[in-house]
Amino acid sequence: MLGSVEGRSVLVTGGTRGIGKGIARVFARSGAHVVVAGRDPAVGEACAAELGALGGGRVVFAAADVATRVGCDAAVAAAVEAFGGLDVLCANAGIFPDASLDTMTEADLDAVLATNVKGTVFAVQAALGPLTASGRGRVVLTSSITGPITGYPGWSHYGASKAAQLGFMRTAALELAPRGITVNAVLPGNIATEGLADLGPEYRSTMEASIPLKRLGEVDEIGYAALFFAGAEAGYITGQALVVDGGQVLPESLEALTVR
Numbered sequence: 001m002l003g004s005v006e007g008r009s010v011l012v013t014g015g016t017r018g019i020g021k022g023i024a025r026v027f028a029r030s031g032a033h034v035v036v037a038g039r040d041p042a043v044g045e046a047c048a049a050e051l052g053a054l055g056g057g058r059v060v061f062a063a064a065d066v067a068t069r070v071g072c073d074a075a076v077a078a079a080v081e082a083f084g085g086l087d088v089l090c091a092n093a094g095i096f097p098d099a100s101l102d103t104m105t106e107a108d109l110d111a112v113l114a115t116n117v118k119g120t121v122f123a124v125q126a127a128l129g130p131l132t133a134s135g136r137g138r139v140v141l142t143s144s145i146t147g148p149i150t151g152y153p154g155w156s157h158y159g160a161s162k163a164a165q166l167g168f169m170r171t172a173a174l175e176l177a178p179r180g181i182t183v184n185a186v187l188p189g190n191i192a193t194e195g196l197a198d199l200g201p202e203y204r205s206t207m208e209a210s211i212p213l214k215r216l217g218e219v220d221e222i223g224y225a226a227l228f229f230a231g232a233e234a235g236y237i238t239g240q241a242l243v244v245d246g247g248q249v250l251p252e253s254l255e256a257l258t259v260r
């Protein structure tokens, strides 16, 4: 039985859709109060209303672009204003546009690094004061298997950004340990989201065939990993990465996927 996060204040960047919405739903169902941050107010308000109606913790939307420090400051301020502080930051917002090395522009690279890397660093910086005041501050990053462990054509800039999050995590964990703040990361494999749906049915079926558990992950399954890192039982874990991928990174070859 995991300890409770009931009443904790949680900020999920990119919490309005996809994996972030799954993380927010898991925390809200567990009785935590959640700010979901994103850029689109219509999507964000609808998400907050839907998750708030689950009967768990309160859920509010904050309009914020994490690629800017001012956006991250606004998201953290919304949590402090709504819930009196911040105990858990889930730095989840990320983008994954496709661009081969032949065609990738400087603007393509800047956009991915701005949201995925600067957005992670800015969110943690913005949250430092309230997480320290919490006395049990937790940071959970959403990285990926792509970059830290695997590669995929068209996502060299994305993979670099996801690996960069882990490099950041290790030093942030050291710097923040004296304040009792832990910093960990979840590395999702292929998770069924609206964003992934945009990649098409062929991408989905190819991926399912390459995953030992033969299915994509559910967004809430990333939420459970984030909930674990936020709970009391994970209080002695910091600077670590947890792969949640249905075994996708395990096979050495296609043959290894064939059950004997």
Ligand code: NAP
Binding pocket: 013, 014, 015, 016, 017, 018, 019, 020, 037, 038, 039, 040, 041, 043, 064, 065, 066, 067, 092, 093, 094, 095, 096, 115, 119, 142, 143, 144, 145, 187, 188, 189, 190, 191, 192, 193, 194, 195, 196
């Ligand atoms: P998604 O369905 O496209 O949702 C992305 C979320 O991030 C939305 O809430 C979006 O809201 C928000 N967002 C994007 N750019 C933002 C910005 N500049 N400022 C604030 N919010 C922003 O994506 P997802 O698949 O859930 O991915 C979420 C995270 O999981 C990413 O870090 C991604 O790298 C990681 N991941 C995903 C998978 C997968 O299979 N889906 C696998 C591995 C890792 P707005 O557009 O309204 O801002």
